[in-house]
Amino acid sequence: MYLEGLGNTLLIALIAAAIGIFIGVTMAMINYINKKTGKLKPAAAVCRFYITLVRGTPVVLQLMILYFVVFAFWDNGIMIGAITFGLNSGAYVAEIARSGFESVDDGQMEAGRSLGLSTWQTMRSIIIPQAVRNCLPPLFNEFIMLVKETAIVGYVGIYDLGKIPGLIQSRTFDYLFPLLIAAALYLVVVMALTRILHMIERNLAKSDRNRGGVRNGK
Numbered sequence: 670m671y672l673e674g675l676g677n678t679l680l681i682a683l684i685a686a687a688i689g690i691f692i693g694v695t696m697a698m699i700n701y702i703n704k705k706t707g708k709l710k711p712a713a714a715v716c717r718f719y720i721t722l723v724r725g726t727p728v729v730l731q732l733m734i735l736y737f738v739v740f741a742f743w744d745n746g747i748m749i750g751a752i753t754f755g756l757n758s759g760a761y762v763a764e765i766a767r768s769g770f771e772s773v774d775d776g777q778m779e780a781g782r783s784l785g786l787s788t789w790q791t792m793r794s795i796i797i798p799q800a801v802r803n804c805l806p807p808l809f810n811e812f813i814m815l816v817k818e819t820a821i822v823g824y825v826g827i828y829d830l831g832k833i834p835g836l837i838q839s840r841t842f843d844y845l846f847p848l849l850i851a852a853a854l855y856l857v858v859v860m861a862l863t864r865i866l867h868m869i870e871r872n873l874a875k876s877d878r879n880r881g882g883v884r885n886g887k
Contacts, residue, residue: 670833670836670837671830671833671850671851671854673828673833674828674829674830674831674832674833674851675830675854675858677747677827677828677829677830678816678819678820678829678830678831679816679858680747680751681747681750681751681754681819681822681827681829682754682812682815682816682819684748684751684752684755685750685751685752685753685754685755685757685758685815685819686755686758686811686812686815687755688751688752688754688755688756688758688759689754689755689756689757689758689759689761689762689811689815690758690759690762690808691759692755692756692758692759692760692762692763693758693759693760693761693762693763693764693765693766694762694763694766696716696719696720696759696763696766697762697763697764697765697766697767697769697770697800698766698770698792698797699712699713699716700713700716700717700763700767701767701770701771701792701796702788702792705778706778706788708788716763719759719760720760720763720764723756723757723759723760724760724761728753728754728757728818728821729821729824731753731756731757732749732750732753732754732821732822732824732825733824733825735749735752735753735756736749736750736753736825737825740752746822746825746826746827746828747827749825749827750819750822750825750827750829754815754818754819758811758815761811762808762811765804765807765808765811766800766804766808768803768804768807769800769801769803769804769807770796770800772799772800772803772804773796773799773800773803777791777795777796777799778791778795778796780795781794781795781796802873805869805873806866806869806870806873809862809865809866809869810866812862813859813862813863813866816855816858816859816862817855817859819831820855823835830851830854830855831851833847833851834847834848834850834851835847
């Protein structure tokens with residue numbers, strides 16, 4: 670049961686991360702283009718409203734609304750949970766991606782346009798690669814947060830790792846050890862992901878040092 674719950678937890682987090690990155694990066698691009706060119710103002714206003722709405726309401730309420738109201742007809746709790754956390758994560762990824770876009774030098778957009786590239790070609794070829802590199806560690810950290818936050822899907826009966834201790838407790842009346850086992854599994858997963866994050870950060874730092882040496886003629 671623990672392994673099944675852990676698998677569902679990781680599945681929900683992975684799907685939610687994919688949805689969140691797609692939504693967040695798209696909204697960040699819209700806001701960035703609007704800021705640099707003055708275009709897409711209506712879309713940028715919608716993005717700002719979405720971010721404010723999602724960040725201003727508890728994720729557990731968003732889960733209940735989608736599970737019991739919006740997708741009440743759908744008998745797939747794992748996907749509903751993944752969509753909920755993906756929509757929620759998208760608002761936070763948008764802010765992470767926004768900081769990544771804004772970390773790119775302001776002259777990059779003008780340089781691309783001066784070479785005859787369209788706004789989208791400049792974003793795709795120049796801005797996005799630099800922005801993704803700058804915000805990769807925070808994005809990975811967002812995934813780590815998703816793994817832990819998905820524990821609340823048990824409130825609507827989804828069998829994830831956070832739900833399993835309650836099922837075991839109802840059968841064995843042992844309340845301590847089921848919780849400790851679940852906590853240990855969460856800890857192992859988070860520690861493994863954190864180690865991967867540190868490896869990514871070290872590789873990025875090493876790459877920065879190498880590029881700095883090349884620029885200095887070393």
